[in-house]
Amino acid sequence: MYYGINAILIFILGLIVGSFNNVCIYRIPRNESIIYPASHCPKCRSSIKPIDNIPLLSYILLKGKCRNCGSKIPIQYPVVEFLTGIIYIFIFLIYGLTLQWLIYIILSSTLIIIAFIDLNEQIVPDIISLPGIVIGLILSFFVPYISFINSVLGVVVGGGIIFIIGLAGSVIFKKEAMGGGDVKLAAMIGAFLGWKYTIISLFLGFFLGALVGIFLILSKIKSREDMVPFGPFIALGSFITLLWGEKILSWYVGF
Numbered sequence: 001m002y003y004g005i006n007a008i009l010i011f012i013l014g015l016i017v018g019s020f021n022n023v024c025i026y027r028i029p030r031n032e033s034i035i036y037p038a039s040h041c042p043k044c045r046s047s048i049k050p051i052d053n054i055p056l057l058s059y060i061l062l063k064g065k066c067r068n069c070g071s072k073i074p075i076q077y078p079v080v081e082f083l084t085g086i087i088y089i090f091i092f093l094i095y096g097l098t099l100q101w102l103i104y105i106i107l108s109s110t111l112i113i114i115a116f117i118d119l120n121e122q123i124v125p126d127i128i129s130l131p132g133i134v135i136g137l138i139l140s141f142f143v144p145y146i147s148f149i150n151s152v153l154g155v156v157v158g159g160g161i162i163f164i165i166g167l168a169g170s171v172i173f174k175k176e177a178m179g180g181g182d183v184k185l186a187a188m189i190g191a192f193l194g195w196k197y198t199i200i201s202l203f204l205g206f207f208l209g210a211l212v213g214i215f216l217i218l219s220k221i222k223s224r225e226d227m228v229p230f231g232p233f234i235a236l237g238s239f240i241t242l243l244w245g246e247k248i249l250s251w252y253v254g255f
Contacts (some may be wrong), residue, residue, distance in 0.1 A: 014085030015055035025116045044069035051113025053082040111235035118231030125183025154190025158198040162186040204237030
């Protein structure tokens, strides 16, 4: 009973943080403050009343439209809120209410913000990833699951792998293969997860990215020349790793 109540409260926390994640996703690429002004409709600029700003529920009650101007609210908003809540619960089910849970929900929220910004704008903002590297390195002093050396190696290995692949891709394909933002994102993940889990995260990211890329090309949604944002796949690989990285690593070593 107590465990179930905690899960519900954590899901609600995730919905609330997910609402803030949406603010960051919209405002950071536009160099707008994430604090002021208060939440407002991007179309008519009218302030959103508290009753219309309840995560997930307000979208359903408003039928996905602004109360004032009737403009359509992007489906991204409830998706981000729900996704954040679900991820928070998954992390709780594996790690419980521990310091590791707190660190991983911080990392997860950051990855969600970066992934959706990259999907929408094809950029990975330095204003998120660079401070994230520093925060990950600092936190390594206070948690038992990763040492500072492991965190530093994670930064070097994560950023280094993406940098080398991007450099090789640029030479082979005569165009930019990996952006500098992807390098810093991988370095940030390395600071939080350490070098072994970072390798798993990137491998999963490349694998999932390749699958989606092949599907998009075969279905003619994208051509071979089109760029597909890699940030979301790095983020997805990292989610899988922070949830089941130890099992994946044990399976690989046993295999």
